[in-house]
Amino acid sequence: MTEPDAGSAVTELTTKAEPDGDGFVINGAKIFGTHSGEAELFLVYVRFGPGVDGIGSVLIERGTPGFDIGRPSAFMNGEHWSELHFDNCRIPKENVLLPAGGFKKQMSGFNVERLGNAARAVALGRHAFDVAREHALNRRQFGRPICEFQGLQWKFADMAIRLDSAQLLLMRAAVNADRGLPSAYETAMAKAACNLAGFEAANESLQVMGGHGFSEESIVQYCLRRTRGWMIAGGSVEILKNRIAEEIFERRFPQRPPRPAS
Numbered sequence: 052m053t054e055p056d057a058g059s060a061v062t063e064l065t066t067k068a069e070p071d072g073d074g075f076v077i078n079g080a081k082i083f084g085t086h087s088g089e090a091e092l093f094l095v096y097v098r099f100g101p102g103v104d105g106i107g108s109v110l111i112e113r114g115t116p117g118f119d120i121g122r123p124s125a126f127m128n129g130e131h132w133s134e135l136h137f138d139n140c141r142i143p144k145e146n147v148l149l150p151a152g153g154f155k156k157q158m159s160g161f162n163v164e165r166l167g168n169a170a171r172a173v174a175l176g177r178h179a180f181d182v183a184r185e186h187a188l189n190r191r192q193f194g195r196p197i198c199e200f201q202g203l204q205w206k207f208a209d210m211a212i213r214l215d216s217a218q219l220l221l222m223r224a225a226v227n228a229d230r231g232l233p234s235a236y237e238t239a240m241a242k243a244a245c246n247l248a249g250f251e252a253a254n255e256s257l258q259v260m261g262g263h264g265f266s267e268e269s270i271v272q273y274c275l276r277r278t279r280g281w282m283i284a285g286g287s288v289e290i291l292k293n294r295i296a297e298e299i300f301e302r303r304f305p306q307r308p309p310r311p312a313s
C-alpha cells in the first residue's frame with residue numbers, strides 16, 4: 052500500500068497498472084511492507100486510472116520479471132522491510148484482485164487487519180503489565196516490596212483501566228462483525244484505544260522495572276518497541292482519530308487543501 056509519497060494520504064499512490072494485451076504492466080515503487088524481503092506473494096495497491104475510483108489491487112509473485120526487491124531495512128521493532136520496485140513488470144489479468152473502483156472494498160477488508168493489529172497491541176501491553184506486576188511483588192526497596200508504594204499502585208490501576216477498556220472496544224468491533232466486515236468507526240475506536248493502551252502499558256511497565264526493564268534482556272523493552280510501531284502501522288492513531296471525529300460530527304473533514312477556484 053505505502054509509497055514514498057503516499058503514507059497517511061494513501062489515495063495519492065502512483066504505482067500504475069496499464070493494460071497490455073491480455074494483462075497489465077506495473078510501474079512504480081512501494082516502501083515499508085513488513086517482511087517484504089521474505090514474502091513470496093505481494094498484494095499491491097495500484098492505480099488503474101485517476102482519483103480514488105481509479106485504485107484497485109493486484110497480486111504479484113516474487114521473481115516476476117521487472118519486480119525488484121531492494122535491500123532490507125530494519126524497523127525499530129526488529130521487523131524488516133524492503134523497497135519494492137516495479138519496472139515494466141507484466142502480470143496476467145488473472146492477477147487482478149480488485150479492478151478500478153475496488154479501493155473502498157479493499158479498505159473494508161483492511162479493517163480486519165486493523166483489528167489484528169489492535170489485538171496484538173493490547174496483548175503485548177498486557178504481557179508487559181504481567182511481567183511488571185510480578186517484578187513489583189518481588190522487588191524490595193526501602194525495606195518493602197515496591198508494590199506497597201502508592202505511586203506504583205496507581206500506575207497499575209491506570210494500566211488496568213486502559214487495557215480493559217481498549218479490549219472491550221476491540222471485542223465490540225469483532226462481535227458486531229460476526230456476520231460481515233467490521234465497521235470503520237468501531238475499528239477506528241478499537242485500534243486507537245488498543246494502540247495507546249498497549250504502548251502506555253509497555254512504557255509504564257518498563258518504568259516500574261527500572262534499569263532491569265530498560266535492559267536489552269528484558270521482554271518489556273521488546274513489548275515497548277512492538278507496541279510503538281502499531282501506533283503508526285495500519286493507519287496512525289491521528290488518522291484514526293480523524294475518522295472518529297467525522298462520525299461524531301456526522302460530516303467529512305477533507306484533509307487536502309481546498310482546490311483553487313477556476
Ligand SMILES: Cc1cc2nc3c(=O)[nH]c(=O)nc-3n(C[C@H](O)[C@H](O)[C@H](O)COP(=O)(O)OP(=O)(O)OC[C@H]3O[C@@H](n4cnc5c(N)ncnc54)[C@H](O)[C@@H]3O)c2cc1C
Nearest residue numbers: 052053058059060083084085280283284285287289290306
Ligand atoms: C511497524 C510498521 C509496519 C508497517 N507495515 C506496512 C506494510 O506491511 N505495508 C504497507 O504498505 N505499509 C506499512 N507500514 C507503513 C504505514 O502504513 C505508514 O507508515 C503509515 O500509513 C504512515 O505513513 P508515513 O509513515 O508516510 O507517515 P506520514 O503520512 O508522513 O505521517 C507523518 C505523521 O503525520 C501524521 N499525519 C499525517 N496526516 C495527518 C492528518 N491528516 N491529520 C493528523 N495527523 C496526520 C501521521 O499520523 C504521522 O504521525 C508500516 C509502518 C510501520 C511503522
